[in-house]
Amino acid sequence: MPQTIPLVQHLFRRLRQLNCHSIHGVPGDFFLRALDHIRPSGLNWIGNANELCAGYAADGYARAASQLRRHRSAPSPLVGALMTTYGVGELSAINAVAGSYSEHVPVVHLVGTPSRKAMREPGVRRPVHHTLGDGRAEVYAEMAKHVTCAQACLHRIKNTTEAAEAYDEVLERAVRASLPVYVSLGSDMVELPVPEDLLYKPLKLEPPKNDKSAEERVVHRILEMLQKSHAPLIIADGMSYPFDLQSEINELVSLTNIPTMSFTSGKGLVDESSPSWSPALPNTTDYSRGADLVMIFGPLLSDTNTARWATIPATDNTILFDQDSVELPGSVTELVKSKQVLRGLIDRLKDVKFGQRADVGVLNLTQSPQEVAVPSSSDPITQDSLWPTLSSFLKPEDTLLLANGTPLIGGRSLQLQPRSQVIASPIWNAIGSMLPSAQGIAAAKRNHQLPGRTILLEGDGSFQVTCQAISDIIRYKLDVTVFIANNAGYTYERWLNGMDAEYNDVPSWRYTEAARFFGAKDNDPSYPILARRVDTWGQLQDVLADEKVGDGKGLKIIDVVMDPKDVPEASKPGLSRASEALRSA
Structure with missing residues (x-):
């Protein structure tokens, strides 16, 4: 008789098996018995203060080792996972899960539901707790469809073998699509x-191979454009x-020395020490006016990521490499896996010689450095002095989180050390997401002996949303190392509307006492x-040298501590455009 497991x-x-x-x-209550099986299954339980923090963590x-996969062969997480209770728990977490969906992070959201009978026969007169009281037992799973790429509602499946197989299928989808999935139990x-032997069936995690003729067509077109390009x-x-x-990006840069x-x-x-590297994009398209070919890899062209779209180059000479497609000039989109296209392109480039190329200076990639007076020890800390100064604090293999608001803006001027990783949220932009995310990253570093520090650059407003993660x-x-930009409120929003408005203030907290309050010995x-x-x-210099x-x-x-109205000087044009946009029709 075959061996079985719960x-x-x-x-x-x-x-x-997915290194989570x-x-x-x-x-x-609906999944308390499930928790008894976590340690026997070889996993750890991290009990969070609330479900929103659990989702962000x-x-x-899941993001913890994205940067390190190209530097090490040791296993690293392919997914993150959270488990919440039906209704009230899963809805508290859905904000975080939606953020994972918008930014392509593979998270497995497990939800413990009432029994199958209770889900089939919901009562209105005698409703189950955590429901809406109107008999719609499946309403939360319907909500989840909009922020996950696949769902396995196991409570609907009578045969447990089929339930396990349905679960395996959504795990495969999560990894291949790099998106969250929803599982109810x-x-x-x-x-x-x-049957225990279901676990011995390998999961299908590799994406399907490109159609060879389509891939060759795309590679040939890109090669032609590269060979004709002078800048x-x-x-x-x-x-x-x-x-x-x-x-693939780093190999391409190394092979071609194209400004990056x-x-x-x-x-x-x-690698920001590469001779091809230039600092993060400025607030206008001046950088690309001298370029006759622009290749954008992993495009996330949101307003907050591109200075309200001001830094997006013209489409007539731009190639966009998305996950499952390559968009060529002339709005020609080929449905091919970009990673496989790039591997083919790199193989071909090894035998190609290029003509004379314009250097970084010709492309106007660098911004003229502004003359900044060296502060005296008694001077207040400004945004323009803080962020570049933090560059000296950074080390190789650091994971750096940029919270939304002034850290996300100021972080553009940081100079990273080799093998560093930046975690930013350029499209979901949920306030408070980065503190619990730092907790999740630090947990993954411990689980997998991943190198480098976890450093969070956080705003005071963001900190107050999810402070329980401490x-x-x-x-x-x-x-975890946390730098709090304490500017007494939502400074980013002040510049958009209401510079002195009360609604842009936050309560004054004693942040240095947070650890003791939250239980530190x-x-x-x-x-x-x-x-x-x-x-x-x-004082800042003394701390950074400690x-x-x-x-x-x-x-x-x-x-x-910084002035409530202070923002990086370079960000003001973009903030001005965003403020005007709020007033436009």
Whole structure:
């Protein structure tokens, strides 16, 4: 007789096979018995303060090793995972799951539902808790369809073998599409038996191969344009991380020496010590007026990523490399996998010699440096002094999170060290997402012995939304360094509307006391806590030079006080355009 295991162990052990070693979430009555099987399945449970934090943390966990995959062969997470209860729990998390969908992050959202009978026979007079009380038991799964690429509602499937197979199919979709999926499990199904040998059937994770004739047609066209080009330009954008294009982009840059830039979300994709590298894109299209061919990899051309679309080059000489398509000049879109096209292109380029190329200066890629007076030790900290100065604090293999608002703007001027990764949210832009995401990244680094520090550049407004994630970081003794841009409110929004309006203020918190409030122990040698408030340039310099701040061990919270109205000078034209857009018809 074939060996069997509980159905829930099949779900959990499949996650382990995808190198996801931790599940985030908040316990709920409909899946409490399932939690008893997490450790026997080889996984860790990370109990979060709330489901929204759990969703963002699972997102961060999935992103943790995007940069490192090209540098190391050791296993790294292919998905993140969270588990919430039916209704109230899953709706608290759906904001985070939607963000994962918009930015192509593979997250598995497991939902514990009432029993199959209760789901089939919902009552109006005697409704089950966590429902809307109107008999619509499936309404939450319907909501999830809009923010996930596939759903496996196991409570609808009678045969447990078929349920396990349906689950496997959505896992395959999550990895291949790099998108979140939704899985529901009835409370009465947790320990139903399924054949253990189903786990030995390999998951189909590789995308289908391109049609060879279509791929060759695209490669030939790109080669023709490259050979005719005298001033080409490469732009690495943020979707190259989830689309796994990083190795190919760097090989292409190395082979061709084509000048290379990035939008903010694409920082870290290309080695910034390369002679082909130029800083992040300025606020106009001046950089591309001298380029006769622009190749954009992993395009995420949102308004916030492109200075309200001001930095998008003309389409008549631009090639867009998306996940499943390549768009050529003339609006010709070929349905081919970009990664496979790039591999073919690189193989061909190894035997190609190029003519004379314009250098970076001819393309006007660099901005004229502004004369900035060296601050004195007693001077206040400004946005234009803070972000470039933080570059000296960065080390190779750091993971740097740029929270929405002034950190996302100021982060453009950071100079990264080799093998660094930037996590930014250039399209979902959910306030508060990055603190719990940092928790998820730090958990993945621990699970997989991934190198580098986890450093968050956070605004005070963002911090106040998901501050409970500090308790999760402390509870699991994770290594996270947080710089809080304490400018007394929503400075980005001040420049859009209401410079002095009360609605752009946030409460004044004692951020350096957050760790103690959220449970950190004093003088714990196994988990050091360090909190500093800096008001002046001299205090900031002292903190950045402190080895205890820079070692990346334990929890560091640096409260950086700045003027409420101060923003980076280079961001003001874009903010002005965005403000005008709010008033336009």
